[in-house]
Amino acid sequence: MNEELLTVDEVAQILRTTTNTIYRWLRAGKLPGIKLGKEWRIKKEALELKLNENNQVNQLSRSFLDIINPQHDHVLAITNSKDNLYNLEAEFFKKGLSKGYRLFKGCWWQNPDDVRQELTQRGLPVEDLEAKNSLVIVDLLAQYNRSGKNGPVQIWANEIEKTVGLGYTTMWGSGSPHLLSCGGHFPNLVEFERSLDDVLKKLPVVGICPYIFEDIRSDCFGQLIELMKHHNSVVFYNDESATLLKNYPVK
Structure with missing residues:
Protein backbone atom coordinates (compact mmCIF):
# COMPACT_ATOMS: atom_id res chain seq x y z
CA MET A 1 0.00 0.00 0.00
CA ASN A 2 1.39 3.42 -1.02
CA GLU A 3 1.23 5.61 2.09
CA GLU A 4 2.27 9.26 2.10
CA LEU A 5 5.42 9.94 4.14
CA LEU A 6 6.22 13.34 5.65
CA THR A 7 9.58 14.80 6.66
CA VAL A 8 10.35 16.03 10.18
CA ASP A 9 10.30 19.64 8.95
CA GLU A 10 6.85 19.16 7.41
CA VAL A 11 5.45 17.60 10.58
CA ALA A 12 6.96 20.33 12.77
CA GLN A 13 5.31 22.96 10.58
CA ILE A 14 1.93 21.21 10.70
CA LEU A 15 2.06 20.80 14.49
CA ARG A 16 3.47 24.32 14.96
CA THR A 17 6.40 23.12 17.03
CA THR A 18 10.14 22.67 16.59
CA THR A 19 12.00 19.90 14.80
CA ASN A 20 13.77 19.12 18.09
CA THR A 21 10.38 18.35 19.66
CA ILE A 22 9.48 16.05 16.75
CA TYR A 23 12.81 14.21 17.05
CA ARG A 24 12.23 13.81 20.80
CA TRP A 25 8.74 12.38 20.18
CA LEU A 26 10.15 9.99 17.59
CA ARG A 27 12.93 8.76 19.88
CA ALA A 28 10.47 8.34 22.76
CA GLY A 29 7.95 6.50 20.60
CA LYS A 30 5.27 9.17 21.10
CA LEU A 31 5.09 9.64 17.33
CA PRO A 32 5.52 6.51 15.16
CA GLY A 33 8.14 7.02 12.48
CA ILE A 34 10.22 5.17 9.94
CA LYS A 35 14.02 5.46 9.70
CA LEU A 36 15.23 5.72 6.09
CA GLY A 37 19.00 5.75 6.40
CA LYS A 38 19.71 8.64 8.78
CA GLU A 39 16.43 10.43 8.07
CA TRP A 40 13.06 10.03 9.78
CA ARG A 41 9.77 9.85 7.91
CA ILE A 42 6.29 9.95 9.43
CA LYS A 43 3.22 8.36 7.93
CA LYS A 44 0.43 10.87 7.29
CA GLU A 45 -2.04 8.49 8.93
CA ALA A 46 0.13 8.35 12.09
CA LEU A 47 0.28 12.15 12.13
CA GLU A 48 -3.51 12.39 11.98
CA LEU A 49 -3.73 10.09 15.00
CA LYS A 50 -1.19 12.32 16.78
CA LEU A 51 -3.26 15.41 15.98
CA ASN A 52 -6.33 13.80 17.52
CA GLU A 53 -4.28 12.89 20.58
CA ASN A 54 -2.90 16.45 20.78
CA ASN A 55 -6.42 17.88 20.78
CA GLN A 56 -7.13 15.90 23.95
CA VAL A 57 -3.77 16.75 25.53
CA ASN A 58 -4.12 20.45 24.71
CA GLN A 59 -7.43 20.57 26.52
CA LEU A 60 -5.66 19.22 29.60
CA SER A 61 -2.71 21.58 29.24
CA ARG A 62 -5.03 24.57 28.84
CA SER A 63 -7.12 23.63 31.84
CA PHE A 64 -4.83 25.48 34.22
CA LEU A 65 -5.30 28.60 32.10
CA ASP A 66 -9.03 28.25 32.65
CA ILE A 67 -8.54 27.91 36.41
CA ILE A 68 -6.38 30.99 36.98
Missing part, protein backbone atom coordinates in the same frame (compact mmCIF):
# COMPACT_ATOMS: atom_id res chain seq x y z
CA ASN A 69 -8.13 34.31 37.51
CA PRO A 70 -8.35 35.85 33.99
CA GLN A 71 -8.18 39.41 35.32
CA HIS A 72 -5.58 39.09 38.07
CA ASP A 73 -3.15 36.34 39.03
CA HIS A 74 0.56 35.65 39.58
CA VAL A 75 1.66 32.12 38.71
CA LEU A 76 4.99 30.36 39.18
CA ALA A 77 5.61 27.82 36.40
CA ILE A 78 8.10 24.95 36.58
CA THR A 79 9.35 23.31 33.37
CA ASN A 80 12.30 21.06 32.53
CA SER A 81 13.44 22.30 29.10
CA LYS A 82 13.52 25.33 26.80
CA ASP A 83 11.05 23.65 24.45
CA ASN A 84 8.55 23.19 27.27
CA LEU A 85 9.04 26.75 28.44
CA TYR A 86 8.36 28.17 24.97
CA ASN A 87 5.36 25.85 24.53
CA LEU A 88 3.98 27.09 27.85
CA GLU A 89 4.51 30.75 26.98
CA ALA A 90 2.90 30.29 23.56
CA GLU A 91 -0.22 28.67 25.08
CA PHE A 92 -0.36 31.35 27.76
CA PHE A 93 -0.17 34.17 25.22
CA LYS A 94 -2.72 32.55 22.90
CA LYS A 95 -5.15 32.32 25.82
CA GLY A 96 -4.65 35.97 26.72
CA LEU A 97 -5.01 36.96 23.09
CA SER A 98 -8.28 35.03 22.80
CA LYS A 99 -9.63 37.10 25.68
CA GLY A 100 -8.65 40.35 23.98
CA TYR A 101 -5.86 41.29 26.40
CA ARG A 102 -2.53 43.02 25.72
CA LEU A 103 0.56 40.79 25.98
CA PHE A 104 3.90 41.47 27.66
CA LYS A 105 7.04 39.33 27.42
CA GLY A 106 9.99 40.04 29.70
CA CYS A 107 13.32 38.43 28.76
CA TRP A 108 16.07 37.50 31.19
CA TRP A 109 18.24 34.72 29.74
CA GLN A 110 16.24 34.71 26.49
CA ASN A 111 17.27 36.82 23.52
CA PRO A 112 14.27 38.93 22.36
CA ASP A 113 14.80 37.95 18.72
CA ASP A 114 14.94 34.26 19.68
CA VAL A 115 11.66 34.73 21.58
CA ARG A 116 10.06 36.25 18.47
CA GLN A 117 11.19 33.29 16.37
CA GLU A 118 10.13 30.63 18.87
CA LEU A 119 6.68 32.12 19.49
CA THR A 120 6.12 32.62 15.76
CA GLN A 121 6.99 28.96 15.12
CA ARG A 122 4.33 28.06 17.69
CA GLY A 123 1.59 29.94 15.88
CA LEU A 124 1.62 33.36 17.53
CA PRO A 125 1.49 36.28 15.00
CA VAL A 126 4.31 38.14 16.75
CA GLU A 127 5.13 40.63 14.00
CA ASP A 128 1.51 41.74 13.60
CA LEU A 129 0.94 41.94 17.36
CA GLU A 130 4.04 44.08 17.89
CA ALA A 131 3.05 46.35 15.01
CA LYS A 132 -0.33 46.95 16.70
CA ASN A 133 1.31 47.37 20.14
CA SER A 134 -0.73 44.39 21.33
CA LEU A 135 2.51 42.64 22.33
CA VAL A 136 5.66 44.16 23.78
CA ILE A 137 8.93 42.26 24.29
CA VAL A 138 11.43 43.78 26.73
CA ASP A 139 14.97 42.88 27.82
CA LEU A 140 14.54 42.75 31.62
CA LEU A 141 18.11 41.61 32.27
CA ALA A 142 19.41 44.85 30.76
CA GLN A 143 17.03 46.79 33.01
CA TYR A 144 18.25 44.85 36.05
CA ASN A 145 21.90 45.49 35.18
CA ARG A 146 21.17 49.24 34.98
CA SER A 147 18.81 49.71 37.92
CA GLY A 148 18.77 46.58 40.07
CA LYS A 149 15.48 44.88 40.95
CA ASN A 150 13.56 48.15 40.70
CA GLY A 151 14.28 48.35 36.95
CA PRO A 152 12.37 45.22 35.85
CA VAL A 153 9.62 45.80 38.44
CA GLN A 154 9.08 49.32 37.12
CA ILE A 155 8.96 48.03 33.53
CA TRP A 156 6.13 45.65 34.52
CA ALA A 157 4.27 48.52 36.22
CA ASN A 158 4.81 50.91 33.29
CA GLU A 159 3.58 48.40 30.72
CA ILE A 160 0.45 47.66 32.78
CA GLU A 161 -0.25 51.40 33.00
CA LYS A 162 0.29 51.71 29.25
CA THR A 163 -2.02 48.71 28.69
CA VAL A 164 -4.84 50.41 30.58
CA GLY A 165 -4.16 53.67 28.75
CA LEU A 166 -4.58 51.86 25.41
CA GLY A 167 -8.05 50.72 26.48
CA TYR A 168 -7.31 47.15 27.56
CA THR A 169 -8.79 45.90 30.81
CA THR A 170 -5.95 43.51 31.61
CA MET A 171 -2.38 42.67 30.62
CA TRP A 172 -1.17 39.06 30.34
CA GLY A 173 2.58 38.97 30.89
CA SER A 174 5.33 36.37 31.14
CA GLY A 175 8.82 36.77 32.55
CA SER A 176 11.24 33.86 32.64
CA PRO A 177 14.08 34.44 35.09
CA HIS A 178 16.90 32.02 35.62
CA LEU A 179 17.68 30.95 39.19
CA LEU A 180 20.87 33.04 38.95
CA SER A 181 19.47 35.89 36.84
CA CYS A 182 19.81 38.59 39.49
CA GLY A 183 23.55 39.02 39.68
CA GLY A 184 24.14 35.30 40.18
CA HIS A 185 22.68 35.34 43.70
CA PHE A 186 19.45 33.48 44.47
CA PRO A 187 18.52 35.79 47.41
CA ASN A 188 18.52 38.71 44.96
CA LEU A 189 16.08 36.79 42.76
CA VAL A 190 13.77 36.14 45.73
CA GLU A 191 13.85 39.83 46.61
CA PHE A 192 12.95 40.72 43.01
CA GLU A 193 10.03 38.26 43.01
CA ARG A 194 8.81 39.66 46.34
CA SER A 195 8.92 43.23 45.01
CA LEU A 196 7.22 42.23 41.77
CA ASP A 197 4.46 40.39 43.63
CA ASP A 198 3.82 43.44 45.82
CA VAL A 199 3.32 45.56 42.70
CA LEU A 200 1.26 43.06 40.71
CA LYS A 201 -1.17 42.56 43.60
CA LYS A 202 -2.46 46.09 43.02
CA LEU A 203 -2.71 46.06 39.22
CA PRO A 204 -4.89 44.43 36.49
CA VAL A 205 -2.43 41.80 35.31
CA VAL A 206 -2.08 38.05 34.94
CA GLY A 207 1.62 37.34 35.33
CA ILE A 208 3.37 34.01 34.86
CA CYS A 209 7.02 33.33 35.79
CA PRO A 210 8.32 30.18 34.07
CA TYR A 211 11.53 28.62 35.41
CA ILE A 212 13.53 25.71 34.02
CA PHE A 213 14.49 23.02 36.54
CA GLU A 214 16.31 20.41 34.47
CA ASP A 215 17.06 18.33 37.58
CA ILE A 216 15.17 18.50 40.87
CA ARG A 217 17.92 18.10 43.49
CA SER A 218 17.63 18.41 47.26
CA ASP A 219 18.71 22.06 47.22
CA CYS A 220 15.99 22.86 44.65
CA PHE A 221 13.17 22.25 47.12
CA GLY A 222 14.19 25.18 49.29
CA GLN A 223 14.42 27.39 46.20
CA LEU A 224 10.97 26.27 45.04
CA ILE A 225 9.43 27.03 48.42
CA GLU A 226 10.99 30.50 48.51
CA LEU A 227 9.71 31.29 45.00
CA MET A 228 6.23 29.92 45.76
CA LYS A 229 5.89 32.33 48.67
CA HIS A 230 5.64 35.19 46.19
CA HIS A 231 3.10 33.68 43.77
CA ASN A 232 -0.59 32.81 44.02
CA SER A 233 -0.13 29.33 42.54
CA VAL A 234 2.38 27.05 40.87
CA VAL A 235 1.99 25.04 37.68
CA PHE A 236 4.18 22.06 36.74
CA TYR A 237 4.35 21.83 32.95
CA ASN A 238 5.85 18.98 30.92
CA ASP A 239 5.33 17.91 27.30
CA GLU A 240 2.11 19.96 26.94
CA SER A 241 0.47 18.56 30.09
CA ALA A 242 0.12 20.57 33.28
CA THR A 243 -0.84 20.41 36.94
CA LEU A 244 -1.82 23.57 38.84
CA LEU A 245 -1.51 23.86 42.61
CA LYS A 246 -2.99 26.79 44.52
CA ASN A 247 -0.63 28.36 47.00
CA TYR A 248 -1.70 28.84 50.61
CA PRO A 249 1.46 30.03 52.40
CA VAL A 250 1.92 29.04 56.03
CA LYS A 251 3.21 32.00 58.04
Whole structure:
Protein backbone atom coordinates (compact mmCIF):
# COMPACT_ATOMS: atom_id res chain seq x y z
CA MET A 1 0.00 0.00 0.00
CA ASN A 2 1.39 3.42 -1.02
CA GLU A 3 1.23 5.61 2.09
CA GLU A 4 2.27 9.26 2.10
CA LEU A 5 5.42 9.94 4.14
CA LEU A 6 6.22 13.34 5.65
CA THR A 7 9.58 14.80 6.66
CA VAL A 8 10.35 16.03 10.18
CA ASP A 9 10.30 19.64 8.95
CA GLU A 10 6.85 19.16 7.41
CA VAL A 11 5.45 17.60 10.58
CA ALA A 12 6.96 20.33 12.77
CA GLN A 13 5.31 22.96 10.58
CA ILE A 14 1.93 21.21 10.70
CA LEU A 15 2.06 20.80 14.49
CA ARG A 16 3.47 24.32 14.96
CA THR A 17 6.40 23.12 17.03
CA THR A 18 10.14 22.67 16.59
CA THR A 19 12.00 19.90 14.80
CA ASN A 20 13.77 19.12 18.09
CA THR A 21 10.38 18.35 19.66
CA ILE A 22 9.48 16.05 16.75
CA TYR A 23 12.81 14.21 17.05
CA ARG A 24 12.23 13.81 20.80
CA TRP A 25 8.74 12.38 20.18
CA LEU A 26 10.15 9.99 17.59
CA ARG A 27 12.93 8.76 19.88
CA ALA A 28 10.47 8.34 22.76
CA GLY A 29 7.95 6.50 20.60
CA LYS A 30 5.27 9.17 21.10
CA LEU A 31 5.09 9.64 17.33
CA PRO A 32 5.52 6.51 15.16
CA GLY A 33 8.14 7.02 12.48
CA ILE A 34 10.22 5.17 9.94
CA LYS A 35 14.02 5.46 9.70
CA LEU A 36 15.23 5.72 6.09
CA GLY A 37 19.00 5.75 6.40
CA LYS A 38 19.71 8.64 8.78
CA GLU A 39 16.43 10.43 8.07
CA TRP A 40 13.06 10.03 9.78
CA ARG A 41 9.77 9.85 7.91
CA ILE A 42 6.29 9.95 9.43
CA LYS A 43 3.22 8.36 7.93
CA LYS A 44 0.43 10.87 7.29
CA GLU A 45 -2.04 8.49 8.93
CA ALA A 46 0.13 8.35 12.09
CA LEU A 47 0.28 12.15 12.13
CA GLU A 48 -3.51 12.39 11.98
CA LEU A 49 -3.73 10.09 15.00
CA LYS A 50 -1.19 12.32 16.78
CA LEU A 51 -3.26 15.41 15.98
CA ASN A 52 -6.33 13.80 17.52
CA GLU A 53 -4.28 12.89 20.58
CA ASN A 54 -2.90 16.45 20.78
CA ASN A 55 -6.42 17.88 20.78
CA GLN A 56 -7.13 15.90 23.95
CA VAL A 57 -3.77 16.75 25.53
CA ASN A 58 -4.12 20.45 24.71
CA GLN A 59 -7.43 20.57 26.52
CA LEU A 60 -5.66 19.22 29.60
CA SER A 61 -2.71 21.58 29.24
CA ARG A 62 -5.03 24.57 28.84
CA SER A 63 -7.12 23.63 31.84
CA PHE A 64 -4.83 25.48 34.22
CA LEU A 65 -5.30 28.60 32.10
CA ASP A 66 -9.03 28.25 32.65
CA ILE A 67 -8.54 27.91 36.41
CA ILE A 68 -6.38 30.99 36.98
CA ASN A 69 -8.13 34.31 37.51
CA PRO A 70 -8.35 35.85 33.99
CA GLN A 71 -8.18 39.41 35.32
CA HIS A 72 -5.58 39.09 38.07
CA ASP A 73 -3.15 36.34 39.03
CA HIS A 74 0.56 35.65 39.58
CA VAL A 75 1.66 32.12 38.71
CA LEU A 76 4.99 30.36 39.18
CA ALA A 77 5.61 27.82 36.40
CA ILE A 78 8.10 24.95 36.58
CA THR A 79 9.35 23.31 33.37
CA ASN A 80 12.30 21.06 32.53
CA SER A 81 13.44 22.30 29.10
CA LYS A 82 13.52 25.33 26.80
CA ASP A 83 11.05 23.65 24.45
CA ASN A 84 8.55 23.19 27.27
CA LEU A 85 9.04 26.75 28.44
CA TYR A 86 8.36 28.17 24.97
CA ASN A 87 5.36 25.85 24.53
CA LEU A 88 3.98 27.09 27.85
CA GLU A 89 4.51 30.75 26.98
CA ALA A 90 2.90 30.29 23.56
CA GLU A 91 -0.22 28.67 25.08
CA PHE A 92 -0.36 31.35 27.76
CA PHE A 93 -0.17 34.17 25.22
CA LYS A 94 -2.72 32.55 22.90
CA LYS A 95 -5.15 32.32 25.82
CA GLY A 96 -4.65 35.97 26.72
CA LEU A 97 -5.01 36.96 23.09
CA SER A 98 -8.28 35.03 22.80
CA LYS A 99 -9.63 37.10 25.68
CA GLY A 100 -8.65 40.35 23.98
CA TYR A 101 -5.86 41.29 26.40
CA ARG A 102 -2.53 43.02 25.72
CA LEU A 103 0.56 40.79 25.98
CA PHE A 104 3.90 41.47 27.66
CA LYS A 105 7.04 39.33 27.42
CA GLY A 106 9.99 40.04 29.70
CA CYS A 107 13.32 38.43 28.76
CA TRP A 108 16.07 37.50 31.19
CA TRP A 109 18.24 34.72 29.74
CA GLN A 110 16.24 34.71 26.49
CA ASN A 111 17.27 36.82 23.52
CA PRO A 112 14.27 38.93 22.36
CA ASP A 113 14.80 37.95 18.72
CA ASP A 114 14.94 34.26 19.68
CA VAL A 115 11.66 34.73 21.58
CA ARG A 116 10.06 36.25 18.47
CA GLN A 117 11.19 33.29 16.37
CA GLU A 118 10.13 30.63 18.87
CA LEU A 119 6.68 32.12 19.49
CA THR A 120 6.12 32.62 15.76
CA GLN A 121 6.99 28.96 15.12
CA ARG A 122 4.33 28.06 17.69
CA GLY A 123 1.59 29.94 15.88
CA LEU A 124 1.62 33.36 17.53
CA PRO A 125 1.49 36.28 15.00
CA VAL A 126 4.31 38.14 16.75
CA GLU A 127 5.13 40.63 14.00
CA ASP A 128 1.51 41.74 13.60
CA LEU A 129 0.94 41.94 17.36
CA GLU A 130 4.04 44.08 17.89
CA ALA A 131 3.05 46.35 15.01
CA LYS A 132 -0.33 46.95 16.70
CA ASN A 133 1.31 47.37 20.14
CA SER A 134 -0.73 44.39 21.33
CA LEU A 135 2.51 42.64 22.33
CA VAL A 136 5.66 44.16 23.78
CA ILE A 137 8.93 42.26 24.29
CA VAL A 138 11.43 43.78 26.73
CA ASP A 139 14.97 42.88 27.82
CA LEU A 140 14.54 42.75 31.62
CA LEU A 141 18.11 41.61 32.27
CA ALA A 142 19.41 44.85 30.76
CA GLN A 143 17.03 46.79 33.01
CA TYR A 144 18.25 44.85 36.05
CA ASN A 145 21.90 45.49 35.18
CA ARG A 146 21.17 49.24 34.98
CA SER A 147 18.81 49.71 37.92
CA GLY A 148 18.77 46.58 40.07
CA LYS A 149 15.48 44.88 40.95
CA ASN A 150 13.56 48.15 40.70
CA GLY A 151 14.28 48.35 36.95
CA PRO A 152 12.37 45.22 35.85
CA VAL A 153 9.62 45.80 38.44
CA GLN A 154 9.08 49.32 37.12
CA ILE A 155 8.96 48.03 33.53
CA TRP A 156 6.13 45.65 34.52
CA ALA A 157 4.27 48.52 36.22
CA ASN A 158 4.81 50.91 33.29
CA GLU A 159 3.58 48.40 30.72
CA ILE A 160 0.45 47.66 32.78
CA GLU A 161 -0.25 51.40 33.00
CA LYS A 162 0.29 51.71 29.25
CA THR A 163 -2.02 48.71 28.69
CA VAL A 164 -4.84 50.41 30.58
CA GLY A 165 -4.16 53.67 28.75
CA LEU A 166 -4.58 51.86 25.41
CA GLY A 167 -8.05 50.72 26.48
CA TYR A 168 -7.31 47.15 27.56
CA THR A 169 -8.79 45.90 30.81
CA THR A 170 -5.95 43.51 31.61
CA MET A 171 -2.38 42.67 30.62
CA TRP A 172 -1.17 39.06 30.34
CA GLY A 173 2.58 38.97 30.89
CA SER A 174 5.33 36.37 31.14
CA GLY A 175 8.82 36.77 32.55
CA SER A 176 11.24 33.86 32.64
CA PRO A 177 14.08 34.44 35.09
CA HIS A 178 16.90 32.02 35.62
CA LEU A 179 17.68 30.95 39.19
CA LEU A 180 20.87 33.04 38.95
CA SER A 181 19.47 35.89 36.84
CA CYS A 182 19.81 38.59 39.49
CA GLY A 183 23.55 39.02 39.68
CA GLY A 184 24.14 35.30 40.18
CA HIS A 185 22.68 35.34 43.70
CA PHE A 186 19.45 33.48 44.47
CA PRO A 187 18.52 35.79 47.41
CA ASN A 188 18.52 38.71 44.96
CA LEU A 189 16.08 36.79 42.76
CA VAL A 190 13.77 36.14 45.73
CA GLU A 191 13.85 39.83 46.61
CA PHE A 192 12.95 40.72 43.01
CA GLU A 193 10.03 38.26 43.01
CA ARG A 194 8.81 39.66 46.34
CA SER A 195 8.92 43.23 45.01
CA LEU A 196 7.22 42.23 41.77
CA ASP A 197 4.46 40.39 43.63
CA ASP A 198 3.82 43.44 45.82
CA VAL A 199 3.32 45.56 42.70
CA LEU A 200 1.26 43.06 40.71
CA LYS A 201 -1.17 42.56 43.60
CA LYS A 202 -2.46 46.09 43.02
CA LEU A 203 -2.71 46.06 39.22
CA PRO A 204 -4.89 44.43 36.49
CA VAL A 205 -2.43 41.80 35.31
CA VAL A 206 -2.08 38.05 34.94
CA GLY A 207 1.62 37.34 35.33
CA ILE A 208 3.37 34.01 34.86
CA CYS A 209 7.02 33.33 35.79
CA PRO A 210 8.32 30.18 34.07
CA TYR A 211 11.53 28.62 35.41
CA ILE A 212 13.53 25.71 34.02
CA PHE A 213 14.49 23.02 36.54
CA GLU A 214 16.31 20.41 34.47
CA ASP A 215 17.06 18.33 37.58
CA ILE A 216 15.17 18.50 40.87
CA ARG A 217 17.92 18.10 43.49
CA SER A 218 17.63 18.41 47.26
CA ASP A 219 18.71 22.06 47.22
CA CYS A 220 15.99 22.86 44.65
CA PHE A 221 13.17 22.25 47.12
CA GLY A 222 14.19 25.18 49.29
CA GLN A 223 14.42 27.39 46.20
CA LEU A 224 10.97 26.27 45.04
CA ILE A 225 9.43 27.03 48.42
CA GLU A 226 10.99 30.50 48.51
CA LEU A 227 9.71 31.29 45.00
CA MET A 228 6.23 29.92 45.76
CA LYS A 229 5.89 32.33 48.67
CA HIS A 230 5.64 35.19 46.19
CA HIS A 231 3.10 33.68 43.77
CA ASN A 232 -0.59 32.81 44.02
CA SER A 233 -0.13 29.33 42.54
CA VAL A 234 2.38 27.05 40.87
CA VAL A 235 1.99 25.04 37.68
CA PHE A 236 4.18 22.06 36.74
CA TYR A 237 4.35 21.83 32.95
CA ASN A 238 5.85 18.98 30.92
CA ASP A 239 5.33 17.91 27.30
CA GLU A 240 2.11 19.96 26.94
CA SER A 241 0.47 18.56 30.09
CA ALA A 242 0.12 20.57 33.28
CA THR A 243 -0.84 20.41 36.94
CA LEU A 244 -1.82 23.57 38.84
CA LEU A 245 -1.51 23.86 42.61
CA LYS A 246 -2.99 26.79 44.52
CA ASN A 247 -0.63 28.36 47.00
CA TYR A 248 -1.70 28.84 50.61
CA PRO A 249 1.46 30.03 52.40
CA VAL A 250 1.92 29.04 56.03
CA LYS A 251 3.21 32.00 58.04
